[in-house]
Amino acid sequence: MIETPYLLFLGDAPDQLAAKVAVGIKDWRPENAVGQYRMDGCKADLGLADMTLTEAKEAGAKTLVIGVANRGGVISQEWKKVLVMALEEGFDLASGLHNLLRDEPDLVAVAEATGQKLHDVRVPEIEYPIANGIKRKGKRCLAVGTDCSVGKMYTAMAIDAEMRKRGMKSTFRATGQTGILITGDGVPLDAVIADFMAGSIEWLTPDNDEDHWDLIEGQGSLFHVSYSGVTMALIHGGQPDALILSHEPTREHMRGLPTYQQPSLETLRDTALALAKVANPDCQVVGVSVNTQHMSEEDAVAYLAKIEADMGLPATDPFRFGSGKLVDALAAM
Amino acid sequence: MIETPYLLFLGDAPDQLAAKVAVGIKDWRPENAVGQYRMDGCKADLGLADMTLTEAKEAGAKTLVIGVANRGGVISQEWKKVLVMALEEGFDLASGLHNLLRDEPDLVAVAEATGQKLHDVRVPEIEYPIANGIKRKGKRCLAVGTDCSVGKMYTAMAIDAEMRKRGMKSTFRATGQTGILITGDGVPLDAVIADFMAGSIEWLTPDNDEDHWDLIEGQGSLFHVSYSGVTMALIHGGQPDALILSHEPTREHMRGLPTYQQPSLETLRDTALALAKVANPDCQVVGVSVNTQHMSEEDAVAYLAKIEADMGLPATDPFRFGSGKLVDALAAM
Numbered sequence: 271m272i273e274t275p276y277l278l279f280l281g282d283a284p285d286q287l288a289a290k291v292a293v294g295i296k297d298w299r300p301e302n303a304v305g306q307y308r309m310d311g312c313k314a315d316l317g318l319a320d321m322t323l324t325e326a327k328e329a330g331a332k333t334l335v336i337g338v339a340n341r342g343g344v345i346s347q348e349w350k351k352v353l354v355m356a357l358e359e360g361f362d363l364a365s366g367l368h369n370l371l372r373d374e375p376d377l378v379a380v381a382e383a384t385g386q387k388l389h390d391v392r393v394p395e396i397e398y399p400i401a402n403g404i405k406r407k408g409k410r411c412l413a414v415g416t417d418c419s420v421g422k423m424y425t426a427m428a429i430d431a432e433m434r435k436r437g438m439k440s441t442f443r444a445t446g447q448t449g450i451l452i453t454g455d456g457v458p459l460d461a462v463i464a465d466f467m468a469g470s471i472e473w474l475t476p477d478n479d480e481d482h483w484d485l486i487e488g489q490g491s492l493f494h495v496s497y498s499g500v501t502m503a504l505i506h507g508g509q510p511d512a513l514i515l516s517h518e519p520t521r522e523h524m525r526g527l528p529t530y531q532q533p534s535l536e537t538l539r540d541t542a543l544a545l546a547k548v549a550n551p552d553c554q555v556v557g558v559s560v561n562t563q564h565m566s567e568e569d570a571v572a573y574l575a576k577i578e579a580d581m582g583l584p585a586t587d588p589f590r591f592g593s594g595k596l597v598d599a600l601a602a603m
Numbered sequence: 604m605i606e607t608p609y610l611l612f613l614g615d616a617p618d619q620l621a622a623k624v625a626v627g628i629k630d631w632r633p634e635n636a637v638g639q640y641r642m643d644g645c646k647a648d649l650g651l652a653d654m655t656l657t658e659a660k661e662a663g664a665k666t667l668v669i670g671v672a673n674r675g676g677v678i679s680q681e682w683k684k685v686l687v688m689a690l691e692e693g694f695d696l697a698s699g700l701h702n703l704l705r706d707e708p709d710l711v712a713v714a715e716a717t718g719q720k721l722h723d724v725r726v727p728e729i730e731y732p733i734a735n736g737i738k739r740k741g742k743r744c745l746a747v748g749t750d751c752s753v754g755k756m757y758t759a760m761a762i763d764a765e766m767r768k769r770g771m772k773s774t775f776r777a778t779g780q781t782g783i784l785i786t787g788d789g790v791p792l793d794a795v796i797a798d799f800m801a802g803s804i805e806w807l808t809p810d811n812d813e814d815h816w817d818l819i820e821g822q823g824s825l826f827h828v829s830y831s832g833v834t835m836a837l838i839h840g841g842q843p844d845a846l847i848l849s850h851e852p853t854r855e856h857m858r859g860l861p862t863y864q865q866p867s868l869e870t871l872r873d874t875a876l877a878l879a880k881v882a883n884p885d886c887q888v889v890g891v892s893v894n895t896q897h898m899s900e901e902d903a904v905a906y907l908a909k910i911e912a913d914m915g916l917p918a919t920d921p922f923r924f925g926s927g928k929l930v931d932a933l934a935a936m
Contacts, residue, residue, distance in 0.1 A: 468832060496736065496839075499800045526735075548826050548828060
């Protein structure tokens with residue numbers, strides 16, 4: 271559990287894209303971000319107040335979150351100065367970088383001396399149980415994709431936001447680095463030991479109020495041979511009541527697998543639902559979420575209408591057209 | 604890679620069952636076992652020559668394999684004396700125990716001083732790649748089960764043995780602790796990090812002769828919610844050409860999951876084949892392997908005949924009736 275709120279460290283980001291973790295935090299949990307810290311030459315800007323460490327501390331920030339990718343996988347000396355100073359000022363540090371904070375002896379030494387914490391969200395911080403498959407109270411929704419990186423996290427975030435707006439009870443459950451940094455908590459599923467994958471998701475989505483929704487961040491795809499085991503563990507560990515099908519229609523092949531094609535939405539529906547029913551016989555497919563960013567608005571609208579007609583399910587691009595239809599479908603269950 | 608042949612350490616095993624790893628080595632790779640080492644009070648006996656460390660060394664043994672479960676998860680002082688002496692005599696040590704050899708400071712110190720190796724087969728020894736899904740040469744067969752522990756390893760071992768007997772090219776590919784100790788090599792799949800599961804199986808079953816069969820040891824079940832992700836990774840990483848369905852008909856519920864029932868063989872067939880075709884569109888289900896140990900011979904014969912009639916697939920209990928039918932089906936592909 272990472273202490274919030276955050277000061278978002280943008281370092282010397284060469285462009286806005288390099289700061290996409292920080293952008294995600296600001297978009298989805300603005301209340302977690304008291305300000306931004308930019309070094310000389312930083313080309314990213316979240317539109318938040320620029321703060322010194324002292325100003326952020328006074329504004330209540332508890333953790334400096336590295337919201338930017340670093341160059342070449344090395345934590346530079348320029349960054350180090352800021353990070354060490356932040357520890358000295360009483361901040362914890364949190365990072366999703368491939369190279370870990372805990373592998374930097376100077377940061378470890380200063381963190382120990384100051385009693386501050388180093389959070390590397392790529393590494394599980396607890397020992398998860400083996401899944402027991404026992405039915406849990408409360409409702410759970412999982413987005414499953416025709417491919418990796420088709421908008422599953424965004425879909426869950428958007429549904430969670432809309433549910434909160436409507437006064438429904440909901441929690442976004444992060445299963446990846448970005449999601450964990452955005453919300454401050456979660457399971458870095460791709461780094462969990464095989465035997466404990468499903469158990470980690472049971473742990474992440476415990477018993478809850480009968481009318482509470484867990485919006486579980488999806489990972490991988492049942493049809494992506496590199497990561498399908500991770501997706502399978504999410505489906506059985508999450509024991510979802512509702513599945514959302516996620517799709518990106520303009521891909522020419524599966525991400526990173528040039529000889530593999532995406533399945534149809536119908537194939538995804540039938541495959542995922544049959545497997546989900548093993549853990550939850552009442553599971554239903556309730557809607558379709560399409561990432562239409564590479565389509566004109568006209569094409570996107572027509573594409574969504576065709577899916578609705580063909581499949582009899584509400585279909586939307588939650589980023590472009592909102593997640594209301596999906597929340598309607600979930601609320602009706 | 605564990606150096607063979609072995610001296611099998613039976614310690615102070617309270618009964619034959621406690622030595623089941625050693626029994627597996629002796630049954631499946633007798634050429635790997637030069638003898639057995641039994642301590643005072645040992646109640647297990649493999650029928651191999653009892654040897655001192657010196658005698659085993661002279662007979663060519665390279666590794667002392669702990670072929671017995673220890674009591675209470677502690678490596679006792681009595682065992683330690685033998686293990687330390689074995690290192691001093693020039694043996695490597697190999698173990699599938701939960702408590703690791705590498706966590707015993709005295710063993711680590713002696714291993715370093717003598718230049719001998721400690722193999723904990725529960726822990727991956729190499730960094731596996733992410734799966735790339737590229738089609739590999741050679742043939743691969745995987746047993747998939749209606750449940751965990753229904754005889755998938757035994758089935759693969761028996762097919763491998765029969766293929767060798769017939770002069771076919773084949774290799775058993777171990778994916779669990781017992782299999783790794785038996786053959787000296789493999790991937791401890793349940794201990795691999797989620798993102799690398801499928802890649803570890805690609806690594807384990809590389810390009811081979813077109814007429815060579817990899818018999819891949821199955822794990823878990825697509826229908827066992829605790830471990831289904833591991834099974835999924837095997838199906839996509841292994842890209843099998845042939846699936847064998849494995850079943851134990853007398854189970855009252857899924858192993859360790861009292862509220863879950865085994866699927867039918869037909870459901871297993873349809874589910875596993877559809878998923879396997881993602882990685883290998885030519886994959887076929889070629890036979891059924893039934894563990895009939897809790898059935899009379901008459902009942903077993905009738906049960907197998909019924910499966911053959913209902914499903915149109917050869918069905919056998921490879922332990923009781925041999926694996927010939929399954930090898931016939933694979934050879935005909």
